[in-house]
Amino acid sequence: MNDTSPLQLYGHPFSSYTWKALIALYAAEVPFTFQIVDPDHPENISVVQSAGPLGKFPVLADGENLLFEATTIIEYLASHQAARQMLIPGDPDAATGMRMLDRVFDNYVMNAMQDIVGAYLRDRENPDMALVTEARERLERSYAWLEGWLRFYPPSDHVTLIECAAAPALFYADWVHPIADQFPRLRQWRAHLLSLPPVARCVEDARPYRAGFPLGAPDRD
Structure with a gap:
């Protein structure tokens, strides 16, 4: 993963919904930085809590744009990052x-x-x-x-x-x-x-x- 990538994914490696977003990122070979959300990283917790009403991960940060909910993240990747029609068909x-x-x-x-x-x-x-x-x-x-x-x-x-x-x-x-x-x-x-x-x-x-x-x-x- 590229630390200079504008994309940051906030989540936890054991989280099922974090997996859902990670699988899409890995499959599409999209460069990103993974930011673990745990008590040792309060700054990452703050980002997640600011993104949505219940402060749940995963959260994808693209610059200042924060997206939460794994399906929404995949939709965003399908539209902006992945090869055309790779994750979601055009039909x-x-x-x-x-x-x-x-x-x-x-x-x-x-x-x-x-x-x-x-x-x-x-x-x-x-x-x-x-x-x-x-x-x-x-x-x-x-x-x-x-x-x-x-x-x-x-x-x-x-x-x-x-x-x-x-x-x-x-x-x-x-x-x-x-x-x-x-x-x-x-x-x-x-x-x-x-x-x-x-x-x-x-x-x-x-x-x-x-x-x-x-x-x-x-x-x-």
Whole structure:
């Protein structure tokens, strides 16, 4: 990464939504500087808190322009930094379908996974099992839907908005609610996503932080 780049990405290597933006940056080979957001870097926390109403990362800084929300960052990269139609297709209908899948991974996979993680972070010994059970049921329904959708979306080495959203969502979701053998396409696609160089880089950079995962960081992946 180039320290002289005008682009700065603020986030944390273990954050699923930070991964989402990083995958797009790596895939598009866009020069940027990564700014870690943690207690040792209060100046970076200040930037993130100034960007949006809830002070959440990732945040992309392009000069004085601050953008928050990972999907917005990818849209910005697709318009201003990446090769034409690389991350998001130019065809309006294809782009609409891609954005719909982006919402599926964020709202129906990532959010359910984070609900489970949040329950254990609040009380590791006595999590709210009603909440956990309901979130696991949502993940199971999402896995079943994605298994059917994958009949029409074969694995590809080309990284789009879909892969950026799917890789971190499925990586962590499988930790909290393993993808069962009855979903072979989804299991295979998750493995394929983790083999993509931009995703593999995120996996490796996040490895030192696994001990902090409340359900226990598995020694696989």
